[in-house]
Amino acid sequence: xxxxxxxxxxxxxxxxxxxxxxxxxxxxxxxxxxxxxxxxxxxxxxxxxxxxxxxxxxxxxxxxxxxxxxxxxxxxxxxxxxxxxxxxxxxxxxxxxxxxxxxxxxxxxxxxxxxxxxxxxxxxxxxxxxxxxxxxxxxxxxxxxxxxxxxxxxxxxxxxxxxxxxxxxxxxxxxxxxxxxxxxxxxxxxxxxxxxxxxxxxxxxxxxxxxxxxxxxxxxxxxxxxxxxxxxxxxxxxxxxxxxxxxxxxxxxxxxxxxxxxxxxxxxxxxxxxxxxxxxxxxxxxxxxxxxxxxxxxxxxxxxxxxxxxxxxxxxxxxxxxxxxxxxxxxxxxxxxxxxxxxxxxxxxxxxxxxxxxxxxxxxxxxxxxxxxxxxxxxxxxxxxxxxxxxxxxxxxxxxxxxxxxxxxxxxxxxxxxxxxxxxxxxxxxxxxxxxxxxxxxxxxxxxxxxxxxxxxxxxxxxxxxxxxxxxxxxxxxxxxxxxxxxxxxxxxxxxxxxxxxxxxxxxxxxxxxxxxxxxxxxxxxxxxxxxxxxxxxxxxxxxxxxxxxxxxxxxxxx
Amino acid sequence: xxxxxxxxxxxxxxxxxxxxxxxxxxxxxxxxxxxxxxxxxxxxxxxxxxxxxxxxxxxxxxxxxxxxxxxxxxxxxxxxxxxxxxxxxxxxxxxxxxxxxxxxxxxxxxxxxxxxxxxxxxxxxxxxxxxxxxxxxxxxxxxxxxxxxxxxxxxxxxxxxxxxxxxxxxxxxxxxxxxxxxxxxxxxxxxxxxxxxxxxxxxxxx
Ligand SMILES: [Cu+2]
Numbered sequence: 001x002x003x004x005x006x007x008x009x010x011x012x013x014x015x016x017x018x019x020x021x022x023x024x025x026x027x028x029x030x031x032x033x034x035x036x037x038x039x040x041x042x043x044x045x046x047x048x049x050x051x052x053x054x055x056x057x058x059x060x061x062x063x064x065x066x067x068x069x070x071x072x073x074x075x076x077x078x079x080x081x082x083x084x085x086x087x088x089x090x091x092x093x094x095x096x097x098x099x100x101x102x103x104x105x106x107x108x109x110x111x112x113x114x115x116x117x118x119x120x121x122x123x124x125x126x127x128x129x130x131x132x133x134x135x136x137x138x139x140x141x142x143x144x145x146x147x148x149x150x151x152x153x154x155x156x157x158x159x160x161x162x163x164x165x166x167x168x169x170x171x172x173x174x175x176x177x178x179x180x181x182x183x184x185x186x187x188x189x190x191x192x193x194x195x196x197x198x199x200x201x202x203x204x205x206x207x208x209x210x211x212x213x214x215x216x217x218x219x220x221x222x223x224x225x226x227x228x229x230x231x232x233x234x235x236x237x238x239x240x241x242x243x244x245x246x247x248x249x250x251x252x253x254x255x256x257x258x259x260x261x262x263x264x265x266x267x268x269x270x271x272x273x274x275x276x277x278x279x280x281x282x283x284x285x286x287x288x289x290x291x292x293x294x295x296x297x298x299x300x301x302x303x304x305x306x307x308x309x310x311x312x313x314x315x316x317x318x319x320x321x322x323x324x325x326x327x328x329x330x331x332x333x334x335x336x337x338x339x340x341x342x343x344x345x346x347x348x349x350x351x352x353x354x355x356x357x358x359x360x361x362x363x364x365x366x367x368x369x370x371x372x373x374x375x376x377x378x379x380x381x382x383x384x385x386x387x388x389x390x391x392x393x394x395x396x397x398x399x400x401x402x403x404x405x406x407x408x409x410x411x412x413x414x415x416x417x418x419x420x421x422x423x424x425x426x427x428x429x430x431x432x433x434x435x436x437x438x439x440x441x442x443x444x445x446x447x448x449x450x451x452x453x454x455x456x457x458x459x460x461x462x463x464x465x466x467x468x469x470x471x472x473x474x475x476x477x478x479x480x481x482x483x484x485x486x487x488x489x490x491x492x493x494x495x496x497x498x499x500x501x502x503x504x505x506x507x508x509x510x511x512x513x514x515x516x517x518x519x520x521x522x523x524x525x526x527x528x529x530x531x532x533x534x535x536x537x538x539x540x541x542x543x544x545x546x547x548x549x550x551x552x553x554x555x556x557x558x559x
Numbered sequence: 560x561x562x563x564x565x566x567x568x569x570x571x572x573x574x575x576x577x578x579x580x581x582x583x584x585x586x587x588x589x590x591x592x593x594x595x596x597x598x599x600x601x602x603x604x605x606x607x608x609x610x611x612x613x614x615x616x617x618x619x620x621x622x623x624x625x626x627x628x629x630x631x632x633x634x635x636x637x638x639x640x641x642x643x644x645x646x647x648x649x650x651x652x653x654x655x656x657x658x659x660x661x662x663x664x665x666x667x668x669x670x671x672x673x674x675x676x677x678x679x680x681x682x683x684x685x686x687x688x689x690x691x692x693x694x695x696x697x698x699x700x701x702x703x704x705x706x707x708x709x710x711x712x713x714x715x716x717x718x719x720x721x722x723x724x725x726x727x728x729x730x731x732x733x734x735x736x737x738x739x740x741x742x743x744x745x746x747x748x749x750x751x752x753x754x755x756x757x758x759x760x761x762x763x764x765x
Contacts (some may be wrong), residue, residue, distance in 0.1 A: 116588045182595045190588045219600045224606035228703065237692060237699040239610070243624060245696045250613050254606055 003035025033118035039104025046096040053087035061477035069460035077460040097269040108512035111528035116186040123224030124179035131172035138165040146432035155540035181215035195530035207272025210296035222258030256307035270407030281357040282349030286535040288341035295334035353428025361409035366402025391451025422498030428490035435483035443476025622697035627689035642674035
């Protein structure tokens with residue numbers, strides 16, 4: 001690459017004057033159509049809900065510190081774990097993984113100025129706060145207590161007002177997610193910079209494309225199930241009510257047709273984040289670009305035909321159980337391809353062990369544990385033993401916390417300089433990582449054993465023989481709760497007092513590092529053109545480009 | 560360490576080489592957006608149809624004993640009206656692509672009238688059926704499926720009327736700019752196809 005880069009000059013940041021920056025914060029509570037503002041709106045909103053969901057979890061763990069049901073009433077306990085799960089899924093991980101990072105990163109990564117439909121994007125975001133507030137309001141009417149799965153007939157008889165609120169809230173949040181998905185698909189397919197074919201896209205875009213397809217195909221089926229459930233609940237029809245000739249199993253099928261893929265909606269974007277973060281901080285090209293890219297789609301496709309593994313104990317016929325068991329186990333193959341590609345990427349690299357990288361590596365190790373216990377529960381005989389026990393609770397938290405949440409933290413640390421224009425404090429970041437890793441494992445590792453020994457989930461009291469491990473687990477939960485303090489303090493401190501971030505603090509090759517931190521309105525001073533594949537770290541060409549500064553150039557600039 | 564890899568500068572090529580600096584006209588991807596959104600819509604209906612077929616498959620008798628017979632004449636006529644309206648609305652698309660706004664208005668008005676007749680016919684049927692929403696499982700699925708589809712027809716009708724309203728402005732729709740017309744047409748075809756499946760499932764295969 002012998003291209004001469006024109007003389008560089010510093011661009012005045014988009015928000016220069018102090019009076020202007022005083023008004024700056026207001027755009028974050030406005031109906032902004034800027035994808036970067038919307039991305040940050042998603043991130044902050046969903047993180048607030050994460051804190052609420054975490055508070056509910058802390059109450060649950062405090063109740064479970066003793067075998068007796070003594071802290072809250074069993075009815076409220078049911079509400080606590082139901083709303084905890086709903087908040088964590090629909091108001092934290094889904095909006096943070098797809099809404100926050102999808103919106104913030106996709107246009108920057110593909111060199112576009114905004115999303116394809118900026119207004120639709122803002123509409124999708126502004127459905128989240130009302131949906132979330134509605135859900136929290138259910139505590140005033142008797143919170144929904146039938147679990148986030150809301151299986152009928154239980155959900156039809158227990159706290160009906162709370163249940164109706166739950167349905168409405170999930171319908172609103174699901175619609176928001178579908179609108180977001182439409183936007184991501186069209187943006188990724190149509191708005192890439194010149195020179196960027198699908199196979200030159202950063203891997204996060206591949207992951208978001210696969211996740212958006214899942215959102216589009218599966219979320220509507222959940223909406224269909226919830227519409228029928230609300231008729232049963234409010235009007236008194238009996239689609240799912242056996243006393244009126246209905247069939248509750250149909251609900252389970254429709255519910256899991258969404259909710260298994262929902263796991264991939266929550267993890268695929270995070271896989272994408274990890275694929276971006278690892279090569280930058282390993283200073284090596286990504287290993288197996290195409291394998292990682294295409295395996296996202298393999299996961300999406302397989303993810304749509306495994307749902308009944310949640311229903312092995314629901315009277316599913318044996319031949320059908322075989323089908324779903326084998327499909328489920330096959331998903332380990334594309335997932336394993338990703339994990340091995342990541343390991344090969346960091347193998348022999350010049351690792352930079354900063355907070356982003358630590359969380360990314362924590363992600364790989366914790367997610368693999370969740371993946372392995374996933375293969376265990378995929379097998380029918382094992383699943384029948386641990387169904388509805390704490391083994392499942394352990395498994396899903398290793399996937400969704402050890403996986404998704406660790407990955408989201410990695411993403412926040414990695415892109416914090418870009419989003420805020422300030423560097424984040426690494427010492428506090430590392431303290432946050434260590435506390436999270438320790439607290440997480442103390443909290444959830446013992447649950448495997450509790451489940452294998454037969455402790456049921458979703459019940460406020462339990463056999464005293466489980467007492468010791470439950471105390472351990474509760475202590476872990478408290479450590480986790482404490483672990484968020486250094487993080488929150490770090491973010492607030494760094495936003496105002498952190499060292500000013502350069503445009504490319506990590507020496508990244510993707511487009512977002514080739515513009516200011518934070519990027520100006522419409523992202524790029526000139527339309528970027530792709531000159532080098534995104535992950536060519538360590539090559540001579542890349543070194544030259546990073547040294548020279550931005551590698552964006554128009555064809556005209558060359559001449 | 561940071562300064563060695565940091566590019567202290569930002570992209571800032573002179574304006575004359577930077578084509579497209581300043582505000583950038585976004586290319587129009589709205590039709591693709593409509594189509595992608597309709598995939599989601601189709602999945603809702605697919606989910607509901609599958610639920611219906613499952614109810615039908617697991618029930619010993621279908622429709623459950625004692626379900627009154629469905630009258631076929633009115634819904635049959637309604638079906639013909641809705642299907643023909645898809646051909647009518649296509650003429651509007653042809654017209655606008657020839658810059659013929661009068662033609663667009665005419666064909667859209669006819670489509671709107673046909674859609675309205677369909678909805679009135681469906682309401683008439685609801686009021687004259689011998690079973691209610693809660694009579695049995697067949698009755699419930701019948702009302703929820705046709706009602707949900709009816710809401711979509713209503714929404715399509717609103718889209719068509721919206722296009723008609725906007726077409727009063729001169730030059731709002733032309734051979735080069737007619738997103739609203741195309742979107743309404745695609746949506747209308749979609750609603751039509753869903754009805755054909757529904758009609759077969761609920762009236763013919765019952
Ligand atoms: Cu699953």
